[in-house]
Amino acid sequence: MSANAVPISTARFDADGHLIDADDRLAALNAEAGGAPGAFFAVPAIAAIVRLTHRLGIAIARRVTVGDGDEDAELVVRAEPEGDGVRLSVAGWRLHATGDALVTRARRDADFVRADADWLWEVDAQLRLRFVSPVEGMDAAALIGAPVTRLFALAENDAGDVPMLEALASQSRFEGQAATVRPGGQRVMLSGSPVVDAGGRFAGFLGAARDDRAEPMDARPVDGFGDIFGARLDKALRLPLGRIVANADSIAERIEGPLAEQYADYASDIAAAGRHLLGLVDDLVDLQAIERPDFEARREEIDLADVAARAAGLLSVRAAEAKVTIDRSGLGDALPASGEFRRALQVMVNLIGNAVRYSPEGSSVVLTGAREGDFVRVSVIDSGKGIAPEDQTRIFEKFARVDPSEPGGSGLGLYISQRLARAMGGEISVESVPGEGARFTFTLPGI
Amino acid sequence: MSGSTAQRTSGDDPFANPIFARAASASSRARRRRAAEVRDLLSDSEARLDERTRTAAGACLDAIVGALDRMIRARAATWLDEHGAHDAGGALATLSVDMTAKLADGGILSETALIEEVLGRVGEALLAERLPIDLAGDEGAGGLVLRLTASHDAKVSGAAHAFLAADAARRAEIDGEPSTGDLPSALRAHLAWPMVAILRAALPPDAMSDAALAHAAAQVVGSIGEVHPLEATAMRLAKALAPDADELSLLVTEALGDRRLSLATALIARALGTDYSAVREAMLDPEGERLWLVLRALDFDKPTIARIGWLLCEADARRSVEGFADQIDALMAVGQADAAAAIAELRLPHAYRDAIHLLRQRGIA
Numbered sequence: 001m002s003a004n005a006v007p008i009s010t011a012r013f014d015a016d017g018h019l020i021d022a023d024d025r026l027a028a029l030n031a032e033a034g035g036a037p038g039a040f041f042a043v044p045a046i047a048a049i050v051r052l053t054h055r056l057g058i059a060i061a062r063r064v065t066v067g068d069g070d071e072d073a074e075l076v077v078r079a080e081p082e083g084d085g086v087r088l089s090v091a092g093w094r095l096h097a098t099g100d101a102l103v104t105r106a107r108r109d110a111d112f113v114r115a116d117a118d119w120l121w122e123v124d125a126q127l128r129l130r131f132v133s134p135v136e137g138m139d140a141a142a143l144i145g146a147p148v149t150r151l152f153a154l155a156e157n158d159a160g161d162v163p164m165l166e167a168l169a170s171q172s173r174f175e176g177q178a179a180t181v182r183p184g185g186q187r188v189m190l191s192g193s194p195v196v197d198a199g200g201r202f203a204g205f206l207g208a209a210r211d212d213r214a215e216p217m218d219a220r221p222v223d224g225f226g227d228i229f230g231a232r233l234d235k236a237l238r239l240p241l242g243r244i245v246a247n248a249d250s251i252a253e254r255i256e257g258p259l260a261e262q263y264a265d266y267a268s269d270i271a272a273a274g275r276h277l278l279g280l281v282d283d284l285v286d287l288q289a290i291e292r293p294d295f296e297a298r299r300e301e302i303d304l305a306d307v308a309a310r311a312a313g314l315l316s317v318r319a320a321e322a323k324v325t326i327d328r329s330g331l332g333d334a335l336p337a338s339g340e341f342r343r344a345l346q347v348m349v350n351l352i353g354n355a356v357r358y359s360p361e362g363s364s365v366v367l368t369g370a371r372e373g374d375f376v377r378v379s380v381i382d383s384g385k386g387i388a389p390e391d392q393t394r395i396f397e398k399f400a401r402v403d404p405s406e407p408g409g410s411g412l413g414l415y416i417s418q419r420l421a422r423a424m425g426g427e428i429s430v431e432s433v434p435g436e437g438a439r440f441t442f443t444l445p446g447i
Numbered sequence: 448m449s450g451s452t453a454q455r456t457s458g459d460d461p462f463a464n465p466i467f468a469r470a471a472s473a474s475s476r477a478r479r480r481r482a483a484e485v486r487d488l489l490s491d492s493e494a495r496l497d498e499r500t501r502t503a504a505g506a507c508l509d510a511i512v513g514a515l516d517r518m519i520r521a522r523a524a525t526w527l528d529e530h531g532a533h534d535a536g537g538a539l540a541t542l543s544v545d546m547t548a549k550l551a552d553g554g555i556l557s558e559t560a561l562i563e564e565v566l567g568r569v570g571e572a573l574l575a576e577r578l579p580i581d582l583a584g585d586e587g588a589g590g591l592v593l594r595l596t597a598s599h600d601a602k603v604s605g606a607a608h609a610f611l612a613a614d615a616a617r618r619a620e621i622d623g624e625p626s627t628g629d630l631p632s633a634l635r636a637h638l639a640w641p642m643v644a645i646l647r648a649a650l651p652p653d654a655m656s657d658a659a660l661a662h663a664a665a666q667v668v669g670s671i672g673e674v675h676p677l678e679a680t681a682m683r684l685a686k687a688l689a690p691d692a693d694e695l696s697l698l699v700t701e702a703l704g705d706r707r708l709s710l711a712t713a714l715i716a717r718a719l720g721t722d723y724s725a726v727r728e729a730m731l732d733p734e735g736e737r738l739w740l741v742l743r744a745l746d747f748d749k750p751t752i753a754r755i756g757w758l759l760c761e762a763d764a765r766r767s768v769e770g771f772a773d774q775i776d777a778l779m780a781v782g783q784a785d786a787a788a789a790i791a792e793l794r795l796p797h798a799y800r801d802a803i804h805l806l807r808q809r810g811i812a
Contacts, residue, residue: 055772056753061579062761120622128593130611133619141612145596197580242498250764278498294543301469341480447466 008091011041013050015084026090029066046077046088053079053086117208118188122195123148124204127168138183152179152190152209164190164205171202178212187212237281245274283412286346287398290419297423298340301447305335305369308378311348312367315356323361326352330368335376337444339424344444347417347428351380351440354413358384358438375426376446383437392430417442496566504569506623508556509547511565514628515638515667516546519646522663523656532655539656544649546642555641561634567724568677570731572621575708577762590705591698595684606684610710613677617709629676632668639664678723681713690714696751703758711755718745721794729793733765739778741793743786749779 011022019037022030027037035042041050045064053060059080066075076091122131127148132140143151154162155178167174175191192207251259251267289295312326319326337344355365359382366381387395396418398411414428421428425445432438487495496504520539527536550556592614595607613629620626630638643660650656690698695718702711708730716726719741729737735756742752753775760768781789792800 052757052768052772056757056775058750058753058757060757119624120619124590124593130590130593131615131618133615133622133624141615142608144611144615145593145608195580203580238502239499242502246497246499247764301466301473 008089010090011088012082013041013054013086013088015054017047017051017054017086020085026088046075046090049077049079050086050088053081057081118211119209121148121151121207121209122204123207125202127164127204130204138181151182152188153182154179164192167192167194167205179209181209238278241274241278241281245271245278248274280412283416286416287412290416290423295423297343297420299338299424300340302337302339302341302344302444303334304337304339304344304376304378304442304444305331305333307341307344308348308352308367308369308380311345311352314349315352318353319356319365322356322359324356324359325364326356327364327366330366331378332369335369335371335378336447337376337426338447339426339444343420343424344442347420347442348378348380350413350417351428351442355380355382355384355438355440358382360384371446372443374446375443377441377443379439379441381437381439386434386436386438387430387432388434389432392432395430396428500566500569500573503573503621504565507569507621507626508565510620510623510626511628511630512547512550512638512642514626515630515635516544516642518628518667518670519639519642519660519663522666523643523646523659526659526662527655530655530659532659535650535653535656535659538650539646539659542646542649544645546645549645550638550641553641553645555638558634558637561637564630564634564724567727567731568617569621571708571712571727572617574731574759574762575706578703578706578708578758579761580704580706590707591701592684592705592707592710595688600687602687603684606680606687609675610677610680610684610707613675613680614707614709617677628667631676636668639667677709678713678727681709682717682723684710685713685717688714690718692746695745696747699747700751700754700758703755715741715745719790719794722797724797725793725800730759733763735759735766735771736774737790737793739774740781740786740790743778743781744783744790746783749775752778 009023009025011026012020014020017040019030019035019039019041021037030036030042033042041047043064043066045062045066049060049062049064059078061076061078064075064077077088078090079086079088081087117133119133120131121129121133124130129144129146129148129151132143132151148164154164156162157176157178163174163177171194173191173193175189177190177192179188179190180186181188188209189212190207190209192205195203195206197203248267248271252264252271254264308331309328312328316326352365352367359365363383367378368381369376369378371377396414398415418428421442421444426443429441429443430438431441520542524536524540527533527539547556556562592607592611596604596611598604598607616627616629628635643664647657647660688694688698695714699711699714702708702714712726712730713723715730716723719726726741729741732738738759739752739756742755747755756771756775757768760766760771792803795803
C-alpha cells in the first residue's frame with residue numbers, strides 16, 4: 001500500500017523548535033516518549049528533522065523508525081519552513097515487527113532480486129525503463145526511457161493476472177511474471193521489488209530477469225559448485241555482507257555520534273561475525289576455483305620461511321588476544337621453493353591460525369623450517385589437545401572439522417590448503433599424539 | 448638447449464642461470480608487496496576504503512581490463528583471419544591469461560591516474576545509488592533525464608538518450624557486468640600496450656601475431672567515438688541544455704533528486720569552465736568545503752546550496768549534516784568573487800593542476 005494512502009498527521013513548531021500544536025496521533029507519540037507542548041519533540045529523530053529544517057531553511061524529508069508500543073513504526077517525516085517556524089507532516093505509520101523496517105526490507109529485497117538475476121532492469125513509477133543491464137544480441141541502451149512493454153511482452157498467469165501490473169497497483173513486490181523479450185523472443189521470468197523515494201512515494205521497480213530456458217538455480221548440480229552458482233553466491237553474499245561489516249564498523253567507531261559502550265560492543269560483534277561470513281564466502285569461492293578441472297597454481301620462486309614469517313605476522317594480533325606466542329626462531333634461513341606466493345601464504349595462515357585456535361593460553365606455537373632433499377618444509381607445532389589417529393585423515397576432507405564441538409570455521413580450511421599444496425607440487429601432513437599437540441608440515445618443491 | 452650447454456653458459460656468465468632472473472623478478476614483486484603493506488599499515492583509518500568501495504572498485508577494474516582484452520583479441524583475430532593466419536587467430540582466441548593478475552604483477556595497475564579514475568567512477572556510482580530519490584515537484588514525470596528525452600530540442604533529447612545509455616552501462620560495470628572499456632584514451636594506451644605484450648609472451652613467437660597485436664592495440668587506443676564514456680555524454684547533455692544562471696541551480700538540484708550525480712557534476716563543470724574530473728573530485732570529497740565554494744562561485748542561493756548539501760549528506764554516512772548546517776551561514780557570507788578566487792585553481796587545465804600539485808608535494812613550488 002502506498003504511504004500516500006495513509007492519513008497524514010501534522011504538527012507546528014516555533015522558531016526555537018518548540019512544539020506549538022500537534023494532531024492526536026503525533027501528540028500521543030510525543031506524550032508516550034515523555035514530551036509535552038511548549039518543549040522540543042521528545043522523539044529525537046523527529047526533533048532533529050525540525051531543527052535541520054529550521055537551520056537549512058528548506059523542506060526536507062526522511063524516513064524515521066520509532067518505537068511505537070511493542071512494534072516499530074516507520075514514518076515518512078516531512079518538515080518545511082512556515083513563517084519563522086516549521087510545519088511537520090508525518091505519513092506512513094507502517095507497522096512492522098521490530099527490526100523489520102521498510103528500508104531494510106526494500107534493500108534486502110533488492111539484494112535477493114540481484115542474486116537471482118541473469119540480468120537486471122529498473123523502471124520508474126510509469127514503468128518506463130531507467131536501466132537495463134547489457135544483454136548479448138540486444139541494444140539495451142536504445143530501450144532506456146521506453147515503456148517496459150517495449151522490452152517485455154508480459155504474459156498472464158494461470159489465474160489470468162499479470163503479476164507486474166497487480167504489483168504496480170499495490171506497489172508491492174512481485175515474482176513469477178512470465179514474459180517474452182521482444183527483441184529476440186527469449187522467454188524470461190521476471191521478479192521485482194518496489195523502490196520508494198525519500199518522501200515515501202512509489203518510484204518504480206528494481207527487477208530481475210531470469211532466462212526461462214535455464215534450469216532453476218536449485219536444480220543445478222551443486223557438487224563442485226557450478227560457475228554460475230559460485231558467481232551468484234559471491235555477488236549475492238559479498239555486497240550485503242560488506243555493507244553489514246562497514247555499517248557495523250561505523251557504529252562501533254561511533255562515527256554518527258556518541259553511543260553507549262555495550263551497543264558499540266554489539267556492533268563490533270556484528271562486524272566480527274560479518275567478517276567471519278566473508279571468510280566463509282572466500283572459502284567457498286576458493287573451493288569452487290580449486291575443484292575446477294583446469295585449476296593450476298602459479299609456480300614462482302618464493303621463500304617458504306619468509307611466507308611462514310609473514311603469516312605469523314598476520315596472525316600476531318589474534319595470537320596476542322588468545323595469549324599464545326608464535327615462536328618463529330626455528331624457521332632459520334631462507335627456504336627457496338617453487339609455488340604461488342598468495343596461495344602458500346593462504347596455506348600458512350590456515351595452519352598457524354588453526355594452531356593458535358587450538359593452543360591453550362600461555363603456550364607457544366612453534367614454527368620450524370628445513371630443507372629435506374628436493375623439498376623444503378615448514379612445520380607448525382602446537383601443544384593443544386592433539387588429533388586422534390583415526391581423525392588424522394578425516395580432517396583433510398571437505399567440511400571436516402578438527403574439533404566439531406568448536407564454534408566457527410567452515411570445515412574447508414584444511415581441505416582447501418591440502419588441495420592448494422598439491423596444486424603447487426607439495427603436500428600437507430600431520431603427526432599428533434592426543435593430549436600432546438599436533439605438528440602440521442607443509443612441504444613444497446625446493447629450488 | 449642441453450643440460451651441459453646450460454651449465455657451460457652459466458659458467459661463462461654467472462647471471463645467465465634463469466634462477467637469477469626469477470630471483471630478480473621475485474625481489475621486485477616482494478618490494479611491491481612490502482610497499483603496499485607499508486601503505487596499508489600507515490594509512491589512517493579514515494583514508495582506508497570501505498569494503499563496498501573496495502569490492503566495487505575491484506570489479507570495475509576487472510571489468511575494464513576484461514573489456515579491453517576482448518576488444519584487442521577480437522581485432523587481432525580479425526586481422527589474422529584477413530591475412531590468412533587462421534591458426535594463429537585460433538591460438539589467440541583460446542589463450543587463457545589472467546590479464547588482471549599479470550598487469551598487477553607488472554605494476555601497470557598501480558598507475559595513479561588509472562586508480563583515481565576507477566575510484567572516481569565507483570565513488571560516484573555508489574554515492575548516486577545512495578542519494579535519496581527526490582521526486583519533489585516532479586511526481587509522475589519519472590525524473591529529470593527521462594523528461595529531457597522528450598524534449599522538442601533534438602540536441603537535448605539525443606544527448607539525454609545517450610546519457611541514459613551510458614549511465615546504464617556504467618551502473619552495470621560497477622555491478623561487475625561486462626564493461627564497454629570506456630576509458631580516456633591516455634589510460635587506454637597505458638593498458639593496451641602492456642596487454643598485447645602479455646599476450647605476445649604467452650604465444651609462440653610469430654611475426655604475424657606481432658603485427659596483429661600491434662594493429663589491435665593501436666585500434667583500441669585510437670577507438671575514440673566507438674564507446675561513449677558517461678562523463679563525455681554528461682558533458683554533452685550539459686552543453687545541449689546550456690542553462691542560464693537561474694536554470695542551472697534548478698537543474699543541478701533536479702539532477703541530484705533524480706540520482707543522476709554525473710549530470711549534476713557535468714552541469715557544474717560546464718558552468719565553471721573546467722573539466723569533469725575536477726568537479727567530481729570536489730563532489731566526492733566528504734569534507735565538502737571545495738564544493739560549497741564552487742557553488743558560491745556560481746552564485747547559488749542558500750536554499751539551493753542547502754538542498755544540495757542535504758542530499759549529499761543523506762547519501763554519504765561520512766558527512767555530517769549538522770556540521771554542514773553549522774557552516775552554511777558562514778558560507779553564504781562569502782562573496783561570489785571571493786569564492787571564485789578561492790577555487791581559481793580548479794579552473795586550470797587538468798595537467799596544469801597535476802603539475803602544480805606535484806611540485807607543491809615536493810616542496811619546489
